[in-house]
Amino acid sequence: xxxxxxxxxxxxxxxxxxxxxxxxxxxxxxxxxxxxxxxxxxxxxxxxxxxxxxxxxxxxxxxxxxxxxxxxxxxxxxxxxxxxxxxxxxxxxxxxxxxxxxxxxxxxxxxx
Amino acid sequence: xxxxxxxxxxxxxxxxxxxxxxxxxxxxxxxxxxxxxxxxxxxxxxxxxxxxxxxxxxxxxxxxxxxxxxxxxxxxxxxxxxxxxxxxxxxxxxxxxxxxxxxxxxxxxxxx
DNA sequence: TACTATACTTCGCCTGTCAAGGTATATTAT
DNA sequence: ATAATATACCTTGACAGGCGAAGTATAGTA
Numbered sequence: 001x002x003x004x005x006x007x008x009x010x011x012x013x014x015x016x017x018x019x020x021x022x023x024x025x026x027x028x029x030x031x032x033x034x035x036x037x038x039x040x041x042x043x044x045x046x047x048x049x050x051x052x053x054x055x056x057x058x059x060x061x062x063x064x065x066x067x068x069x070x071x072x073x074x075x076x077x078x079x080x081x082x083x084x085x086x087x088x089x090x091x092x093x094x095x096x097x098x099x100x101x102x103x104x105x106x107x108x109x110x111x112x
Numbered sequence: 113x114x115x116x117x118x119x120x121x122x123x124x125x126x127x128x129x130x131x132x133x134x135x136x137x138x139x140x141x142x143x144x145x146x147x148x149x150x151x152x153x154x155x156x157x158x159x160x161x162x163x164x165x166x167x168x169x170x171x172x173x174x175x176x177x178x179x180x181x182x183x184x185x186x187x188x189x190x191x192x193x194x195x196x197x198x199x200x201x202x203x204x205x206x207x208x209x210x211x212x213x214x215x216x217x218x219x220x221x222x223x224x
Numbered sequence: 225t226a227c228t229a230t231a232c233t234t235c236g237c238c239t240g241t242c243a244a245g246g247t248a249t250a251t252t253a254t
Numbered sequence: 255a256t257a258a259t260a261t262a263c264c265t266t267g268a269c270a271g272g273c274g275a276a277g278t279a280t281a282g283t284a
Binding site: 005006008009010012044045046047048051052055071072073074 | 241248
Binding site: 003004006007008009010011014015018021022034037038041042091092094095097098099101102104105106107108 | 115116117118119120121122123126127130133134146149150153154203204206207209210211213214216217218219220
């Protein structure tokens with residue numbers, strides 16, 4: 001069973017930034033690590049992933065460079081910027097906020 | 113401060129269904145109750161609200177009828193169906209799922 | 225008489241997701 | 255040799271939900 005993408009929407013950027021907080025990485029590997037973290041229950045679709053990279057780089061939250069692999073397919077590595085680290089912290093705070101709000105709104109109240 | 117709409121996307125239906133689990137209600141009042149529950153920090157935009165009603169009714173999760181107000185503006189009341197109650201429970205379960213997954217993905221791990 | 229609150233509706237734009245298709249290299253199986 | 259698979263990246267076009275903006279109608283208040 002997969003997860004509705006509308007529930008993840010808006011978290012893609014945060015997920016990627018969180019990943020890059022742990023160090024530079026490239027797209028394919030980032031997605032692999034996401035699959036691993038969730039025990040295969042979730043993965044970003046390639047189109048979604050690379051669209052997000054463009055968006056984040058455009059916003060100045062990440063920067064990229066080509067790896068110098070001597071063998072195998074080329075890799076484009078991404079690095080989180082200072083600005084991106086700030087954005088990450090903001091996004092985390094917003095998530096805490098949103099999470100509480102959603103819980104408040106979708107649960108049935110016993111009292112009242 | 114408001115909340116990013118992409119963080120709410122996918123929860124609109126659940127929020128409305130949750131509201132109707134407490135009994136029949138009409139659009140304007142539903143939105144008021146949402147504002148109240150969140151201390152004014154959140155409200156559904158009218159277009160979003162009424163679009164959601166159409167969608168939910170289309171799906172058979174809610175049904176509607178006109179109120180018999182003798183005065184003031186007419187009100188269209190909404191009622192959650194059996195099917196809608198099932199959908200609500202499913203959506204709640206999915207939220208629990210998604211919530212855990214997101215937390216796992218966006219937080220920094222101390223260990224490892 | 226104008227404004228505000230209540231209450232519902234529709235149109236068209238914007239944005240993020242994703243199916244589908246493409247490119248290229250290296251390894252493994254037939 | 256050749257086919258298949260894994261790695262790794264990229265783009266296009268369609269789709270769906272959120273929402274700004276505008277409109278309709280009624281009732282109470284300044």
